[in-house]
Amino acid sequence: MILTVTPNPSLDRTYEIPNLERGTVLRATGERMDPGGKGVNVSRAVAAAGHRTVAVLPLGGAPGALVADLLAGQGIETAPVQIAGTTRSNIALAESDGTLTKINAPGPELTPDESRALLSAVAAHARTADWIVCSGSLPRGLTPSWYAELVTRAHESGARVALDTSGPFLTAALSARPDVVKPNAVELAEAVGRPLASVGDAVKAAEELRALGAGAVLASLGADGQLLVSEAGTLYGAASVAAVRSDVGAGDASLAGFLAAGGDGEDALTAAVAHGAAAVQLPGSVMPTPSDLDPAAVLVTADVPLDRAITQQGSPR
Template identity: 55%
Template sequence: MIVTLTLNPSLDRTIEVARLSRGELNRASAARLDPGGKGVNVSRALAAHGVATRAVVPCGGPEGEQLTALLRQEGIDVVAVAVAGHTRSNVSLVEPDGTVTKINEPGGSLLPDDLARVEEAVLDAAAGADWVVASGSLPPGVPDGSYAGLGRRLGELGVRFAVDSSGPALGAALAARPALVKPNREELAESVGFGIHTVADAIEAAHRMRAAGAATVLASLGADGAVLVDGRGVRWGESPVDRGRSTVGAGDAMLAGFLAAGETGADDLTEALSWGAAAVRLPGSRMPGPSDVDRTAVLVPATPDRTRHLRGPLQDDRTEQSR
């Protein structure tokens, strides 16, 4: 069982347009509404592959009720914690070349009592779980050390803790010695204080994150694949995508694939890369199922190409809906 926590979930409306023109009437060619937020996406991807998962989400107002209903429609076991604030709504405008323009609401504040009840819900849900994954930005009013505090309590229970966040929340979480962190290229640079321009830079940054407390670092590099650094050593791989439709949620799918490999015995980096690439080929924030995943396209050389210069953000997961 893999439990996910999304402190700042959302309703995500994706609108496809032929061309985005500012200040003009833009007609949609397609639209869809999905439950959103990074941990929510991890659970959605896991559920689509038949991996047992439970999603803990604070829910407020009619949007929170709709979020819960959408998740249950996807067969996800939801622990919905009623809170005083509102659940946010996000909009993604997607152009044919894969360019995504996002408008994210900040989300409602979580009061201290709300946060305490959410944390207790996670600890209850974690009974017998293999992993607890805390993903995404912290809503207004939540202390930067919240993930770290939760991680320490989970460590006392013997439950592995994974974190996919950014900024001070990620930095504080490293002190709780998480079993896994999944930064993207931008978050790697922010964490270590230098630019990530090559695969070697990414590897060095991942080593520094391990020295700061993380047992394993899975760093997504957008179009340049991912670096995996753990106690076994260093691996790098990629899964090229000829024509991407949306990068929203690609990093979440990558994390889900990595975690699912631990449940099935598959190669963890191959699963991570193939699930992430599959998400890029899908519209909006749709999560890939088994028929979407192409493991034959994954390339994991025996020796990482450390001199490789990283390209632009074509498949960079900086557009993930979590942040």
């Protein structure tokens, strides 16, 4: 079972438009409404792959109730923590050429009691979890060290932890030794304090995160592939994509595939790349099902193309 923790979930509305023109009336050619937040997306992808998942998340107001209804409609088990604030609503504008513009709301501020209730909800399900996924930004009211405390408690319960966050939330949690961290290129560069021009630069940065406490680093480099840097060595994976429709949640789908395939080694990296490649070809934040995957199209090798330029830097949280 994969338990996900999303401290700052959202109600995501995605509109497909021909192109974005400022100051004009835009008419959408398609629209979707999905439960959002990185951990929520991981749960959705795990469920779509046919595995059990439980989503722990704070919910409040009408948007929070709608998020709960949407998750229930997808057959996802939730452990909601009711809060006084209102769950945020995010907007994504997806252009026909694959360009995505996102407007992310800040979200509610959690009280100390709500913070403790969230940790208690995780503890109540942790002992039945194989992996605990801690994903996304922290809402107002939670300090950067909150993830570190969560990682420590998860390890005490015997679960492995995958951490997908950025900035001070990531660096503060490394000392708690998460089993896997999953930055994109921008987040990896931010964590080491310098730009990354090549895959080789990304490998060195990942090794630095391991030296700071990360057990393994699964780094998404956008169209330039993925890296898995662990105690066993470094693997590189890539797959060609005919057309990108939306990259919302693609990294989360990739992490879900990685963990569902065991969370270590060549098979897990193959699953991660296959899930990510499938996700970018689907609308909005739709998560791929097994029929969408093409693992045969994935190349995974220990012969890492160190000189390959990173052409798609990704986007920060």
